[in-house]
Amino acid sequence: MKQIVEEKIENFKNQFHDSDDFASRIFICDQGTIGFVFLKSMSDPILFSQNIYLPIQNYAKTISSDNLINVILKNNVIEKIESKDIIKNILDGKVVVFSDFFNDYISVDITSYPTRTPSEPPTSPVIQGPREGFVEDFKTNMTLIRRRIHSKDLVFETMFVGQITQTKVILTYIDKVADKKVVKHIKNKISKIKINGIVDSYYILSFLEKRPNSLFKQIGNSEKPDVVVSKMLEGKVAIIVDNSPIVLTVPFILMEDMQSSNDYYTNHHYSSVVRFIRMLGLLIAIVAPGFYLALQLFHYNILPLNFLITIADTTQGLPFTPFLEILFIFLLFQILYEVSLRLPSYLGLATSVVGALILGDTGVKAGLISPPGVIITALAKIALYTVPEQQSQITVLQIIFIILGGSLGILGIVCGFIYVVNYLNTLNDFDTPYMAPYAPRIRKDLQDGLIKVPPNDMKSPPSSFAGPINKEGK
Amino acid sequence: MKTISARQTGIIIFLTIFANKILLLPSIMYQKSQADAVFVMFGIFALELFILWVFLSLKKRYPYQNLQQILKKSIGKYLSKVLIFVFLIFFLFKTILTYSVVYVYLKDLVYQDEFGFLALVCFLPVVNHAVVCGLRAMGRTFELFYYLILAGVIFCLAIAFFTEISIPVFFTANVGAMFNSAFTHLFSFGDYLVLFVFIDKISLEKKDYKKILSFAFFAIILVLMIFSIFYAKYQITSFMHNNALADLLVFSVQFNAIGRLDIVAMLTIMTLGLFQLEIFQYAFCESFVMVFDKLSIKYAIAVFDILFFVIYFILIGKYELMIQLTTQYLSYFSLLSNFIVPIIIACCLFKKKKELKE
Numbered sequence: 151m152k153q154i155v156e157e158k159i160e161n162f163k164n165q166f167h168d169s170d171d172f173a174s175r176i177f178i179c180d181q182g183t184i185g186f187v188f189l190k191s192m193s194d195p196i197l198f199s200q201n202i203y204l205p206i207q208n209y210a211k212t213i214s215s216d217n218l219i220n221v222i223l224k225n226n227v228i229e230k231i232e233s234k235d236i237i238k239n240i241l242d243g244k245v246v247v248f249s250d251f252f253n254d255y256i257s258v259d260i261t262s263y264p265t266r267t268p269s270e271p272p273t274s275p276v277i278q279g280p281r282e283g284f285v286e287d288f289k290t291n292m293t294l295i296r297r298r299i300h301s302k303d304l305v306f307e308t309m310f311v312g313q314i315t316q317t318k319v320i321l322t323y324i325d326k327v328a329d330k331k332v333v334k335h336i337k338n339k340i341s342k343i344k345i346n347g348i349v350d351s352y353y354i355l356s357f358l359e360k361r362p363n364s365l366f367k368q369i370g371n372s373e374k375p376d377v378v379v380s381k382m383l384e385g386k387v388a389i390i391v392d393n394s395p396i397v398l399t400v401p402f403i404l405m406e407d408m409q410s411s412n413d414y415y416t417n418h419h420y421s422s423v424v425r426f427i428r429m430l431g432l433l434i435a436i437v438a439p440g441f442y443l444a445l446q447l448f449h450y451n452i453l454p455l456n457f458l459i460t461i462a463d464t465t466q467g468l469p470f471t472p473f474l475e476i477l478f479i480f481l482l483f484q485i486l487y488e489v490s491l492r493l494p495s496y497l498g499l500a501t502s503v504v505g506a507l508i509l510g511d512t513g514v515k516a517g518l519i520s521p522p523g524v525i526i527t528a529l530a531k532i533a534l535y536t537v538p539e540q541q542s543q544i545t546v547l548q549i550i551f552i553i554l555g556g557s558l559g560i561l562g563i564v565c566g567f568i569y570v571v572n573y574l575n576t577l578n579d580f581d582t583p584y585m586a587p588y589a590p591r592i593r594k595d596l597q598d599g600l601i602k603v604p605p606n607d608m609k610s611p612p613s614s615f616a617g618p619i620n621k622e623g624k
Numbered sequence: 625m626k627t628i629s630a631r632q633t634g635i636i637i638f639l640t641i642f643a644n645k646i647l648l649l650p651s652i653m654y655q656k657s658q659a660d661a662v663f664v665m666f667g668i669f670a671l672e673l674f675i676l677w678v679f680l681s682l683k684k685r686y687p688y689q690n691l692q693q694i695l696k697k698s699i700g701k702y703l704s705k706v707l708i709f710v711f712l713i714f715f716l717f718k719t720i721l722t723y724s725v726v727y728v729y730l731k732d733l734v735y736q737d738e739f740g741f742l743a744l745v746c747f748l749p750v751v752n753h754a755v756v757c758g759l760r761a762m763g764r765t766f767e768l769f770y771y772l773i774l775a776g777v778i779f780c781l782a783i784a785f786f787t788e789i790s791i792p793v794f795f796t797a798n799v800g801a802m803f804n805s806a807f808t809h810l811f812s813f814g815d816y817l818v819l820f821v822f823i824d825k826i827s828l829e830k831k832d833y834k835k836i837l838s839f840a841f842f843a844i845i846l847v848l849m850i851f852s853i854f855y856a857k858y859q860i861t862s863f864m865h866n867n868a869l870a871d872l873l874v875f876s877v878q879f880n881a882i883g884r885l886d887i888v889a890m891l892t893i894m895t896l897g898l899f900q901l902e903i904f905q906y907a908f909c910e911s912f913v914m915v916f917d918k919l920s921i922k923y924a925i926a927v928f929d930i931l932f933f934v935i936y937f938i939l940i941g942k943y944e945l946m947i948q949l950t951t952q953y954l955s956y957f958s959l960l961s962n963f964i965v966p967i968i969i970a971c972c973l974f975k976k977k978k979e980l981k982e
Contacts (some may be wrong), residue, residue, distance in 0.1 A: 214958070257633045345960070412790060430887035448734075448735065449734065449887075449890075451886075452886055452887050452890075476667040558742060558745070558746055559734075559735065559744065560734070560887075560890060560891070561730065561734070561742070561746050561894055562746055564891060564894040564895060564898065565746040565747065565750045565894075565898065567747075568750055568754075568765065568769075568895065568898055568899075569749075569750045569753055569754075569770060571765050571769075572750075572753060572754045572761050572762065572765050573753070573757065573761075575757065575760075575761035575762075575764040575765050575768075576757045576758070576761045583764065585764060586770060588768055589765065589767045590631075590632065590763075590764055590767060591631065591767055
């Protein structure tokens with residue numbers, strides 16, 4: 151009889167390719183043999199001994215298929231499972247219990263692995279308001295959302311993605327608020343994902359986007375549960391991916407990145423001013439270097455005389471043309487940025503010294519670059535961080551606008567800008583206009599646009615998301 | 625179907641009425657009818673409301689059909705194609721005229737050297753892309769820029785108004801000269817015709833008619849204000865200033881002392897010009913697809929580009945030739961497209977109404 155249990159254990163062991171973290175135990179009692187299998191890397195061996203093995207040992211004489219579940223301590227989730235789900239349960243960190251004197255397979259949750267405690271995300275710090283951030287563990291993330299929405303309408307739907315990794319992707323939405331068509335559409339898209347593995351939520355982005363080759367972001371993301379919850383209250387669907395602290399939200403509109411969680415925890419007048427500044431920052435970041443080049447090369451007659459003299463003075467004798475100079479400074483900033491991201495923190499100060507003093511100051515003194523060029527490029531690079539979520543897109547746009555401004559002047563910039571806006575206006579994922587609530591103008595949603603009204607005036611969710619059909623056609 | 629809202633339609637009307645009348649037209653109209661060009665404009669605008677009325681009646685009766693489907697029922701397939709072909713030619717030359725006017729402005733005031741091909745390189749891909757993006761994306765873009773454009777125009781007007789101006793001398797041209805002026809510059813009008821070619825892509829309800837009219841009236845008032853302030857500012861030298869909106873700023877001496885404000889006019893005119901090109905090229909492509917119903921809009925764009933390149937080398941940059949073409953030959957054509965075709969459409973409408981009553 152013992153042989154049957156041993157054979158089963160051997161079979162499981164083979165399925166796990168004799169992996170070192172595969173663990174098994176055998177307990178022999180009067181009635182027969184009981185087998186236990188689990189993964190040491192995903193389960194807690196102490197919990198296993200205390201809550202499962204010892205109680206069974208204590209009740210060895212009276213144990214039967216009927217009372218086994220009652221013997222195991224009740225602080226663990228226990229369920230009967232089918233044989234096809236055994237591997238999945240073991241992989242989830244559960245112990246699977248089986249025997250030769252009963253036919254059921256019992257799964258006991260003793261999952262334990264190292265997780266990070268929720269802390270303030272480094273990408274979105276706030277002065278006021280909640281400081282919790284999502285972590286890599288999906289269960290913690292689900293709890294962080296559930297804690298904020300005490301409603302039976304909050305739904306979590308788990309799907310598995312990745313032929314090898316079988317990563318948990320959890321769709322979460324508020325049933326009465328979210329658009330059913332969007333939920334269905336996302337579920338459909340996720341179920342069709344064919345990929346070996348999902349390491350981060352970013353991996354599924356391109357599968358959800360309508361135009362995966364587009365430069366522009368089409369799916370929202372956040373590391374903060376309060377932000378995700380507020381988006382869900384607007385009717386959006388959140389997607390939690392196991393092992394990723396970034397939660398995705400759909401549908402997405404550009405205005406979302408102009409908003410910060412801080413806006414909702416401060417005076418609304420102040421928030422409106424800050425949003426205007428962010429908008430201005432975005433504009434400066436995109437066009438400032440190109441515009442400066444256009445003025446310098448094509449439209450110098452527009453510049454006030456004093457400014458023109460300053461530029462003429464400082465650019466005299468430079469070895470580069472203005473176009474190459476701006477490109478050179480831009481490249482320098484980009485290199486410093488990449489270096490500062492990857493350098494160990496104790497070398498950060500050294501990078502600043504090298505960047506600011508040696509490359510900047512000495513470059514100007516050596517007559518390689520001009521001070522206005524450095525100022526304009528630095529301004530554009532700093533302004534970029536008024537909307538950090540758009541950093542990657544803006545960097546590419548900066549290069550495009552430098553080329554346009556340097557080769558075609560202001561006309562190039564105007565044409566480029568209108569081209570981009572026209573393109574953005576074609577983005578209409580999940581029937582949500584990308585530039586809403588301004589293009590098309592959705593009057594009701596302007597309350598949380600650049601000008602923010604107090605929370606007591608925002609009574610219903612924005613219609614940009616709630617209604618599936620395009621508004622302007624109605 | 626991807627449709628545009630009443631507000632976006634209103635903005636399209638505003639842009640088409642406004643954009644091609646603020647650069648060259650005030651100056652060339654002054655040559656025929658002096659400051660009384662304002663009254664000539666007023667007269668044509670009033671007459672043109674007939675076209676708008678025909679459009680709104682058509683939309684009310686056939687909310688979901690395109691122009692060809694509407695006309696086909698009344699006058700048959702081939703005659704309907706002929707009428708739409710008239711529109712096609714009208715929009716082709718309208719686009720060319722707009723290119724020419726913007727080109728003259730860019731060459732004279734912005735780049736101050738030979739610039740033709742550069743302007744072409746900039747405009748053509750953007751306009752083509754906009755047409756590919758479709759009317760809905762274009763409508764949204766116009767909506768986004770509407771207030772910025774308005775602010776730019778009002779800024780130019782305000783600056784000109786608060787510098788040295790005196791009341792223009794009206795009632796100097798006789799009635800004949802005024803009629804002559806109206807006829808010769810007819811090609812610069814007929815802006816409501818664009819609405820006919822994408823009638824099926826506009827979502828309008830009865831309550832929206834007021835909105836459409838308000839945008840049209842607003843554009844008309846603004847154009848008349850520009851004409852009046854321009855003539856008030858330059859008086860008898862008005863004919864020398866070919867870029868009215870920009871010239872309102874350029875010669876505002878007091879403000880120039882502080883800093884050059886030309887950039888406002890520059891950005892406004894470039895944006896307006898580009899938008900108008902988008903609207904007219906889109907209208908051309910829609911007409912093309914209706915006439916040659918087996919070809920897609922991408923073919924229409926390709927045909928437009930080829931025609932444009934051909935006409936570009938004949939016309940654009942040749943100021944005198946362009947004026948001659950628009951004021952002499954195209955005036956007769958405009959009479960056909962701006963009034964006779966809408967009258968035929970109106971007759972079809974009445975015929976249908978009568979048939980329905982019977």
